[in-house]
Amino acid sequence: MALIKWRESYSVGIDQFDEEHKFILKLINELFQIVKEKDVAISVTYEIEQLIDYTKKHFTNEERAMEEVGYELLEKHKATHEELVQKVIVFKKRIENGDESVNSEFYLFLREWLLSHILEEDMKYGAVLSNSAPERA
Numbered sequence: 058m059a060l061i062k063w064r065e066s067y068s069v070g071i072d073q074f075d076e077e078h079k080f081i082l083k084l085i086n087e088l089f090q091i092v093k094e095k096d097v098a099i100s101v102t103y104e105i106e107q108l109i110d111y112t113k114k115h116f117t118n119e120e121r122a123m124e125e126v127g128y129e130l131l132e133k134h135k136a137t138h139e140e141l142v143q144k145v146i147v148f149k150k151r152i153e154n155g156d157e158s159v160n161s162e163f164y165l166f167l168r169e170w171l172l173s174h175i176l177e178e179d180m181k182y183g184a185v186l187s188n189s190a191p192e193r194a
């Protein structure tokens with residue numbers, strides 16, 4: 058489970074959202090450091106809660122920005138966000154129930170989610186938002 062490194066190619070062209078994505082990446086890396094070091098279960102739960110809370114805020118920020126420009130894929134994007142949060146909650150419950158097989162699966166899910174969501178879905182709004190509101194870029 059190598060830590061995820063930020064790359065310039067992950068930039069959606071909007072500073073605020075790049076910074077938020079970097080912070081999510083940091084939270085994911087911290088979470089897996091704790092899992093790797095087999096820290097007490099409560100820390101893992103706490104880190105997952107931090108990740109969920111911050112990610113929800115970030116998603117709300119993204120959705121608000123998309124609403125402002127009447128982004129046509131907003132509803133679809135919102136549904137993806139909701140689905141991701143629900144999946145993380147399911148993983149959290151499994152971990153709380155002591156399912157140890159979940160760790161690498163969870164890591165792969167988060168890694169895959171973060172990278173594919175940013176690179177595919179977020180890039181689409183990045184292009185629209187940075188054109189509609191150049192002051193954001």
Ligand SMILES: [Fe+2]
Binds near residue numbers: 119
């Ligand atoms: Fe998004």
